[in-house]
Amino acid sequence: MLDIQFIRDNPDLVEEKSKQKGYTVDIKQLLELDTQRRTRLTQVEELRARRNTLSDQMKGGKPSDEQLEQGRQLKDEIGTLEAELGPLEEHFQELLKTVPNMPLEDVPVGATEDENVIAKKVGEPVDFGFKPKHHHELAEPKDLIDKERAAKISGSRFAYLKGDLVLLQFAIIQFVMQTLGDERVLENLIQENNLNVSAKPFTPVLPPAMLRTEPYVASARLNAEEVTYKIEQDDLWLNASAEHTLCTMYWNEVLPEDMFPIRYIGYSTSFRREAGTYGKDTEGIIRMHQFDKLEMEVFSTPETGLDEHYLMVAIQEYLVQQLGLPYQILQKCTFDIGKPNARGVDLEVWFPGQQKYRETHTADFMTDYQSRDLKIRVKRKSGETQLVHTNDATAFALGRILAAIMENYQTADGHIIIPEVLRPYMQGREQI
Numbered sequence: 001m002l003d004i005q006f007i008r009d010n011p012d013l014v015e016e017k018s019k020q021k022g023y024t025v026d027i028k029q030l031l032e033l034d035t036q037r038r039t040r041l042t043q044v045e046e047l048r049a050r051r052n053t054l055s056d057q058m059k060g061g062k063p064s065d066e067q068l069e070q071g072r073q074l075k076d077e078i079g080t081l082e083a084e085l086g087p088l089e090e091h092f093q094e095l096l097k098t099v100p101n102m103p104l105e106d107v108p109v110g111a112t113e114d115e116n117v118i119a120k121k122v123g124e125p126v127d128f129g130f131k132p133k134h135h136h137e138l139a140e141p142k143d144l145i146d147k148e149r150a151a152k153i154s155g156s157r158f159a160y161l162k163g164d165l166v167l168l169q170f171a172i173i174q175f176v177m178q179t180l181g182d183e184r185v186l187e188n189l190i191q192e193n194n195l196n197v198s199a200k201p202f203t204p205v206l207p208p209a210m211l212r213t214e215p216y217v218a219s220a221r222l223n224a225e226e227v228t229y230k231i232e233q234d235d236l237w238l239n240a241s242a243e244h245t246l247c248t249m250y251w252n253e254v255l256p257e258d259m260f261p262i263r264y265i266g267y268s269t270s271f272r273r274e275a276g277t278y279g280k281d282t283e284g285i286i287r288m289h290q291f292d293k294l295e296m297e298v299f300s301t302p303e304t305g306l307d308e309h310y311l312m313v314a315i316q317e318y319l320v321q322q323l324g325l326p327y328q329i330l331q332k333c334t335f336d337i338g339k340p341n342a343r344g345v346d347l348e349v350w351f352p353g354q355q356k357y358r359e360t361h362t363a364d365f366m367t368d369y370q371s372r373d374l375k376i377r378v379k380r381k382s383g384e385t386q387l388v389h390t391n392d393a394t395a396f397a398l399g400r401i402l403a404a405i406m407e408n409y410q411t412a413d414g415h416i417i418i419p420e421v422l423r424p425y426m427q428g429r430e431q432i
């Protein structure tokens with residue numbers, strides 16, 4: 001959630017920035033509700049103070065009829081105000097949660113994703129000397145992907161991954177875990193990008209794949225209508241990405257400053273509805289209802305939050321560079337960064353079989369927007385308590401990066417060269 005005091009101080013700015021993100025919010029009504037609830041709260045506190053004073057006066061002796069009557073009246077008045085305050089507070093909270101986070105100053109203003117800005121390109125697409133194939137065309141003859149039998153068992157947009165493709169996925173996982181656990185790699189990236197953060201390694205986590213409604217709503221990541229699967233008989237949702245059960249880990253906690261930064265690399269199977277048709281995407285493993293993901297999640301102090309975001313983008317670039325894949329960086333515009341984000345970056349890898357760049361990574365900086373509703377705070381050494389800043393970023397969405405490797409490393413005879421950095425995790429093999 002956005003800080004209500006910031007909204008009180010900047011109502012026109014909040015309304016304008018919300019519109020830039022594609023959200024129409026009734027700031028006037030929100031502030032009217034805020035005034036009403038604060039008035040009721042003040043009245044309740046004043047009545048409680050009067051009742052406490054009356055109780056002190058009645059101690060040590062028999063209360064008079066007048067005092068008893070006054071006590072009953074105060075109780076009734078407090079009850080009436082509290083009954084009014086309940087639905088008022090509920091309505092206020094509902095409206096407050098519709099207000100998106102404010103974009104940072106460097107976020108491009110745009111009304112569609114077409115207005116995202118290409119910040120840079122790295123690497124050149126390979127000239128194969130032959131027409132490159134789509135990854136599903138490479139996988140089918142080698143029996144690496146079986147969507148037909150998966151559809152028979154689970155429906156469309158599921159797949160059996162088999163054989164060497166599974167081994168390649170686990171090679172990627174080991175490569176990422178080793179890289180993010182290497183303090184030397186992080187220190188080099190920090191120095192190269194002039195960042196003021198520590199080189200503390202990421203801790204591997206296998207998070208739960210389900211979470212309850214209350215923390216999911218508080219995370220501002222629940223997309224019930226379009227994306228997220230609900231477990232019918234329980235108050236549980238299947239996570240739509242690994243960071244959803246990572247960012248909620250410290251829900252309602254105050255953490256000592258010595259813990260920060262808290263950096264996790266989580267691996268989880270995730271689930272999304274992916275409604276609609278997407279042409280050739282239905283032929284491969286790009287848009288699946290079930291997919292595996294390696295996700296970075298960082299909790300930081302407020303002053304280091306933005307640099308943590310830059311570090312995560314640098315890590316993403318480093319990982320893709322190590323795989324030798326051409327890519328471009330997009331700075332996402334206001335419309336496309338998402339409700340809780342103050343800044344967002346996409347990394348898109350070149351897919352030669354499709355002759356285009358496709359999103360494989362995203363990096364999201366939320367400032368204290370998530371932590372305000374999740375109530376995750378840091379206890380500073382000074383004794384002050386502050387809301388933490390949160391960041392999440394893709395290390396690898398496994399299906400997409402497998403597809404990218406297959407298409408970029410294909411040979412004329414339909415084999416797939418294994419990227420050099422992954423060969424130590426594939427018993428030294430050079431191709432599939």
